[in-house]
Amino acid sequence: MIDLQNIEDAQKLAQAIVNTIPEPFIVLDGEIRVLAASRSFYETFKVDPEQTRGHLLYSLGDGQWDIPALRVLLETIIPERAAMDGFEVEHDFPNLGRRTMLLNARTVLYDDNAISTILLAFSDVTSRRAIEREKDDLLKQTEELLRQKDILLQEMQHRVANSLQIIASILLLKAGAVTSEETRLHLRDAHQRVMSVAEVQRHLHTSNSIDQIEVGSYLTKLCRSLAASMTGESNPLTLDVTADAGWIGSDKAVSLGLIVTELVINAIKYAFPSAKSGDRIAVTYETDKADWKLIVSDNGIGKNAVTVGETAGGLGTAIVEALVKQLDARMDVASSAEGTSVSITRATFTSRMPQAA
Template sequence: MPTSLQGIEDTQTLAQAIVDTIHEPLLVLDAEFRVLAASRSFYETFQVDPEHTMGRTLYSLGDGQWNIPALRLLLETIIPERTAMDGFEVEHDFPGLGQRTMLLNARKVIYERSTNTTILLAFTDITARRLIEREKQELLEHTKELLALQQTLLQEMQHRVANSLQIIASILMLKARAVGSEETRQHLRDAHQRVMSVAEVQAHLHASGGVDKIEVRGYLTKLCGGLAKSMIGEDHPIALEVVADDGEIGSDKAVSIGLIVTELMINAVRYAFPTAKPDARVLVTYKSAGDGWTLTVADNGVGKTPDLAPGKQGGLGTVIVEALVKQLGAKMKVQSDGGVSVSITRAAAALLPQAA
């Protein structure tokens, strides 16, 4: 048989037990905002005792410290209209606590058999939470300021680097025109091309916003287009084509790949077509496979490879390409059959031999 409460005293005892069980400070007020009950947590949190709390109006507790305008707004204006209110934030110097930020939850209880009303008022201290949020916001704003400063410094550095590279390239061309030795002139022109390659890489990375990854097709197309303009003359036309997939590569590796393409282009233009050829062509391809890739520079020239031929003592171009290939952790393969094809392959990480 289900049991029921025997009388009003049992009901009050149960109600008080429920109030005391609640972890957060809780007040039970009548329609005149007098305290009918308070939870144990309320007494402990605000360091008050029942004798100076029960039966008194909320606004008169202590020395009137609870006469808070925001609290009056909640109890006298909002609650009568809405019956309930959750998350009403109040920042105040609360008795026994000091300056605190509290969330107030309030409910007006209306009884079926009585005209009396009761208001339940609960407090949640969110001071620490708000402090953390403010600190996070300040940290975020400080980080944004640092990032903005970093971007400004990066742009300034890129601008200075670009200017310096242009100055060096101009000096090399002036020297190339001034020297009498054809061999020295050619070396200076080669050096000019290498500087312009670095300048093209730097300009592309700057246009990409300094991102960690760049799209290879657009990068190689722009790089090779710039090289073609400066290396291929109208009296000796050579078609240049770039075929690349949608792969991306780290901006740090893009510099090495750009310099490799420059060196191979120099070799192709210098040696592949000693005489004019109507269908002269250099094809640059890039294929990605996971984090691996293959870069190929191939021409349809005479098949002469003085710098890159196996077993031969290479010049500066060979030294540069071999060093860059090693730096990339890649392997190089040279084929000469109706032209020269140089492939640089970086195996995917899953295919690389594991260290013992």
Template sequence: MFHPIANIEDAQTLAQAIVNTIVEPFLVLDEKFHVLAASRSFYQTFKVDPEQTHGALLYALGNGQWDIPALRLLLETIIPEKTAMDGFEVEYDFPNIGRRTMLLNARKVLYDHSSAITILLAFNDITARRVIEKEKAELLGRTEELLRQKDVLLREMEHRVANSLQIIASILLLKARSVTSEETRQHLKDAHQRVLSVAEVQRHLHTEAGLDEIDVGSYLPKLCSSLASSMVGDAQPIAVNVTAQGGRIDSQKAVSLGLIVTELVLNAIKYAFPREKAAALIQVSWETNDSDWKLTVSDNGAGKLANDVSSVGLGTAIVEALVKQLEARVDVVSDSSGTSVSVTRATFTSRIPRAA
């Protein structure tokens, strides 16, 4: 059988019991901000005496130490205009417990048959959360500063590497001019050109400094354009065309790829056209299929008649070592219509024709 609350005393007892079950510190205030009820967690958290709290003006608690400007703003300015306010943050040196960061949630209760107003006020201590957030922010700031310093050091290192490569190339060229042996001179010139090639690869990668991945579609045309402008002579004009699909690879693989392209293009420029040929062409193509890719450098030169790609020279050894690093394979087709060298990762069916 249902038994309604018999009198006001029973209702007050029930209300106080409900308030005491609330985990967060909780206050019930009248319209003049006097404390009508407080939860047990409020007394435990703020270490105040129930006898000095019940019926007292909120601002007078702790000898006036609860006269907090932010709390006054909430109760006297915001609440009269609204029936509720959530997440009002207050940072204050609270009496007895020290500095805390609190989120205040307030509700204004209106009654149908009375002009009285009751204000419900809950405190959520987020001090620990704010400390953790601050530590995370400081850690993030330190991390960003370390990354910035790393980037500065990396750029400085790249600048020094570029200067060192230029110095080495100059020394090799000077030495090549001073030796009497033609074979030694040629070896020194080859070494000089390879150092310049490494410098060229490094320079192009430097333009995208700070990126973990390189856009091959823009990287290869720039690299090949530089190689053609520096190596192709007037005696035998050679066009170097690049067809590159989109796609990005990590910078470490981009270095290996650039060096392979450099070796193959330079080899074609030096050996594919022993005699003058109209419309001489070197075609560089880059194709992708998901994680697989294929790089092809072909020419329409003399082929195996003048360019014996089966011979194991330094350039061939360099290419083979780089291809192994990329977990790819090399395929060579060379006949009277030209030479095509393909570097393929996994199985890939080419859709771009070779130079003709």
């Protein structure tokens, strides 16, 4: 153990310890006069040791250290709390310019007398605060851009919906004006498909998320709307949806929505030529990590009496096949006198859910 013979030795040791501190550091007496300062304090603030030691802190630099926030720390907070960490001060410091400093202060009390000293350390966080402000500004700019994107997207969706409604109205008017029954049927089918696309678009528009869609809610609302528009009170047909919980991308949701719409419309129109109690269409969607399976099944007359997609190679079949290919999936059709099941499968997937029967 070092035996300090006199006060001078103790002071030398204390000053040597202070000088090893890398950040600006000063020791103040109870009257806020500078007893000692670290080498980094002199180098950082460009002050002369002879004009610093023994002087009132507030008088340094012709009074430029008389900082209101510093007075609050040393004269109000420290006497009450004895310690303070991270006290932030922004000031034009002499010979240094505008800086943001974090101050850590401690009061040292001695047992043998009422004299106390204050240890005060400075940490320059000017660059850190500037980076934080830049990040905040970038975040605000990003949020504003996202807000503008949402507005533009909503406007685009509104215009698409209006355009689809106009096209559907024109097709319906043309269907009523032509004399050919075959042409009229084609125009009405085209009208129904445009309305189906509009319905898919409407459900996507009402979602709370732009890029991700909750698949169960989406398919349920879509099928409910299809059933309401194509079946009346006298039609006992039921349309059930069962889907695993989860979210899918909006682009995938559009394709799945159009496939479901096409298959459900086809089943409603052709699978039940004679409406009866118990007629049922089931839509199921299952997932297994990245793989998924969509099944639209009915308990109608089967494809022996009607081909899936209206007629072999018909427009409905072509639309569904194109969408299935776009989703990198495959389509399988199983049919008998007890009904038809169309499965759209991404990779290998074994169904766990019941189908229409």
